[in-house]
Amino acid sequence: MKIKIPYQDKITLGYSLARSAGFAAQQLSLPLFEFITTGRRKPSQFEPQRMRAAYTELFNLLKKDSENIAKGIYPVEVLKPEKVAHHFLRYPRIIYDGYAISKRRSDKDARDFSEEAENFLKDLPEYYQRNFHFQTGGYLTRESAELYEHQVEILFSGSADAMRRLIIPLAKEALPGDGTGMHFLEVGAGTGRLTRFMKLAYPKAKITVLDLSYPYLKKAQDNLHEFDRLDFVQGAAEELPFQDGMFDLVYSCFMFHELPHEIRRKVVAEGHRVLRSGGCYGLVDSLQKDDARDFEWALEQFPVDFHEPFYKNYTQNPMEGLLNAAGFTNLRKDQGFFAKALLARKPAE
Ligand SMILES: C[S@@+](CC[C@H](N)C(=O)[O-])C[C@H]1O[C@@H](n2cnc3c(N)ncnc32)[C@H](O)[C@@H]1O
Numbered sequence: 175m176k177i178k179i180p181y182q183d184k185i186t187l188g189y190s191l192a193r194s195a196g197f198a199a200q201q202l203s204l205p206l207f208e209f210i211t212t213g214r215r216k217p218s219q220f221e222p223q224r225m226r227a228a229y230t231e232l233f234n235l236l237k238k239d240s241e242n243i244a245k246g247i248y249p250v251e252v253l254k255p256e257k258v259a260h261h262f263l264r265y266p267r268i269i270y271d272g273y274a275i276s277k278r279r280s281d282k283d284a285r286d287f288s289e290e291a292e293n294f295l296k297d298l299p300e301y302y303q304r305n306f307h308f309q310t311g312g313y314l315t316r317e318s319a320e321l322y323e324h325q326v327e328i329l330f331s332g333s334a335d336a337m338r339r340l341i342i343p344l345a346k347e348a349l350p351g352d353g354t355g356m357h358f359l360e361v362g363a364g365t366g367r368l369t370r371f372m373k374l375a376y377p378k379a380k381i382t383v384l385d386l387s388y389p390y391l392k393k394a395q396d397n398l399h400e401f402d403r404l405d406f407v408q409g410a411a412e413e414l415p416f417q418d419g420m421f422d423l424v425y426s427c428f429m430f431h432e433l434p435h436e437i438r439r440k441v442v443a444e445g446h447r448v449l450r451s452g453g454c455y456g457l458v459d460s461l462q463k464d465d466a467r468d469f470e471w472a473l474e475q476f477p478v479d480f481h482e483p484f485y486k487n488y489t490q491n492p493m494e495g496l497l498n499a500a501g502f503t504n505l506r507k508d509q510g511f512f513a514k515a516l517l518a519r520k521p522a523e
Contacts, residue, residue: 183237183244189253190236190336197332200265204272204328227468228511232333235510239336247343248375252335264324271310271321278308284481290315294388299410301434302386307480313364313386319393322365326428330512337513338368338427341458342375344506344517348454349423353379356422359448360384361411361441362429366394368458372425373401382421384409412440416448424449425456428513431488438488442500452522455502458515462489465514472512 179185243250255261278286284304287295291314295303304312309325311318326334349356353376363369363383372381380403385391391406398404409415411426424445430438445455460476461469477485493516494505502518509515 182250183240186243186250186253187237187240190240190332191233193253193255194232194236194332197327197330200268201328201331204269224468224471228472231466231468231511232331235333235336235340238510239339242339242343247346248339248371251374252339252371261324264321267317268321268324268328271325274310275308278305278310279479279481284308284483286310287312288315298386299437301437301484304483305481306432307482313390314388316389316393319365319387319389322390322393323367333511335367335371337511338458339371340508340510340513340515341368341425341427341456341517342371344508344515345372345423345425345454345456346375347506348504348517348519352377356380357382357420358423358425359414359416359421359445360425360427361414361445362386362426363394364390364428366398368425368427369394369398369404370401373398373404379403380405382407382416384411384414386410412437412444414444414448418447419450419453420448421453422450423454423456425454425458427458428460430457430459430493431482431485433488434484435487435491438491438493439496439499442496442502446500446502446520449520451520453520454517455497455520456515456517457493458513459493460485460488461509461512461514462492464492465509469512 242248243252278284286305288311291311294314306312309318330337356376356379358372358379358381360369360372360381361384363385366383369381369383372379382405383391383394384407385394386408388408391408395406407415411429430441433441442455449455461473463470463473473489476482497505497516497518501520503521504519506517507514
């Protein structure tokens with residue numbers, strides 16, 4: 175029996191706000207460390223009006239997330255924190271990596287790979303052989319996989335998890351229940367953060383977790399060891415090694431903005447192919463042009479600050495159009511802070 179906790183949404187919102195403040199403080203500290211180490215000072219984008227609008231959106235996202243927990247759309251376990259010691263022991267490594275990132279940014283060097291990363295490069299698509307975000311190792315080292323989730327939360331002031339979860343209410347509306355008998359495919363799953371939330375929302379679903387990066391997939395496997403009915407496949411979302419019509423839901427998070435336009439189109443077409451008729455296609459990714467006027471400055475600034483060569487083209491080509499062109503219908507949308515979620519259906523035959 176589920177026990178109803180009084181003021182649960184307020185308690186979870188308080189927790190999420192405190193968590194967000196912790197990550198925002200870490201974000202604010204990074205330029206200071208960069209200045210101390212390199213003497214370089216980045217021009218600030220933090221105009222008060224922009225910041226007010228951004229923090230209002232951030233608050234609204236965390237509030238909606240807390241309400242979704244209170245409504246039982248996903249359980250409160252999605253907020254379970256990691257061990258405090260793990261968190262703070264990682265922070266010095268993130269500061270050090272922040273220094274390496276700023277050096278790569280100032281050298282405009284997005285092809286800087288260690289021997290460990292070089293070993294993976296030859297089997298990977300050309301568009302992927304780079305240090306996305308100027309991060310050390312690109313997606314191709316164990317250390318990069320260790321730091322990744324924490325770095326993303328710092329970048330988004332502790333809102334990344336709540337943005338990832340935007341897809342769950344849309345999925346639950348289209349595919350209700352605990353996932354019994356359902357088979358999902360997550361592409362570009364990275365270290366498995368959204369996989370965790372999907373498993374908590376759909377404990378009985380089988381989820382196939384796919385990513386191009388071996389080290390990230392390995393980290394996902396470690397992160398998700400307590401769950402059953404998961405399998406892990408290294409592969410490309412545009413050339414899926416699966417038969418037609420196998421899945422009830424295919425989805426991704428924060429992947430499309432890192433793909434060239436033609437690959438984006440192929441990924442959606444492949445998703446359509448492997449879905450059963452009546453199955454659903456979902457995604458969470460960055461806002462695009464016209465999604466939110468208050469964030470247009472951020473859409474322009476993001477690829478200036480981070481190595482994101484396909485991002486500008488992504489913002490100009492709405493994912494809604496790609497889903498419609500691939501034959502999906504019943505498009506549903508939600509958005510919060512810097513992200514939007516889309517879910518559409520492959521028509522039943
Ligand atoms: C920004 S990360 C997002 C990871 C994860 N979904 C999350 O929510 O944090 C992008 C991920 O997509 C993966 N990726 C990029 N292109 C891919 C492709 N063509 N096929 C499969 N995975 C891909 C990368 O290896 C990386 O793990």
